[in-house]
Amino acid sequence: MKFYRRLNAFDAVSFDLDDTLYDNWPVIARAEAALNDYLSEHCPPLAALDKATLAGFRRQARDENPAQRFDVTAMRVAQLTLAGEHVGLTAEKARAQAQAATTFFCGYRSDFTPPAQSLAYLKAWSEKLPLVAITNGNVDTDAIGLTPFFQHIFRAGEHGAAKPSPEMFDKAAQALGIAPARILHVGDHLSSDVSGARQAGMQACWIRPERQSPMMHKGRTLPDVAIDDLSELDTLIQQRHR
Structure with a gap:
């Protein structure tokens, strides 16, 4: 886990889906x-x-x-x-x-099952604070068993412009009734997820592929924090959510 700026307390978490909660490729x-x-x-x-x-x-x-x-x-x-x-x-x-x-x-x-660890974490987190999903993809969250964990699911096209546009991030904050600065967005893509979330005023948690550094990606916005797996996100939620 690496911090790039001070991470403030948060009241909700938004998630990218593909390659964040499961390996999509x-x-x-x-x-x-x-x-x-x-x-x-x-x-x-x-x-x-x-x-x-x-x-x-x-x-x-x-x-x-x-x-x-x-x-x-x-x-x-x-x-x-x-x-x-x-x-x-x-x-x-x-x-x-x-x-x-x-x-x-x-x-x-959509004919697959996400990792058991992802499902277990989502269940535990959803009982602690509001979760939303923000995706550019078209996975069927009902079919893969993710829908029950999210209060809202926003899909590009249906709910607005694709990330990194702030449109779906803004709609997520409005639907939750929570200020963007009090929402932590988690995703694997420095542009779509990190830059998009930061533009919308949210804090951004980057799940870095193979322990990459954002410095390897020129011109990309730095996340607030970079993690290697969901166990580190669990630690953040335990420490920073209140």
Whole structure:
């Protein structure tokens, strides 16, 4: 644990989800592989498109509808719709295929159980102080068993611009009725989580990947405190919450 500025007492904790409470990269890798198998069965020409081509359709979808760029689920539907039309599907069939494929992907990406330690900590903390979740992703918190621990869950797109925009942080503070300075935000990303929280007036706790230093990331806002795992956050909650 390393402090970069004095950490004041706090009355609530907000959490990023992906790669903060569980390791998300293996989950997404499995889901992407499963989606490719799904498309190979249901629409082989779509499965044959390379990553660069698909990335181009994602950029096109973003440019054509900037308002949905923060909603990763809507963006995937739009991307796959454009890709389907590219391989010869009618607009109607391309949209239907994209929606079906995205539904499959979302189900698969939420088909896992967070670490038992994360669940145990969340249960204990939720009995001590209010918890909220602020995520740029689309994990189904009901499916993975996290919903009961949070008083509110804010998702990019549905509830505002993606982090590091302060919009969802502001909404979290308003929903809790707690001043931002009295909320500690916990996340793994120096820009999305640390910079976003600090811009919104919250204190920021960075779960640093592989004991990295924020000094390794040029131009990034320093957290109030950096930790290596949730056991250190538990210590902070015991010491600083009152």
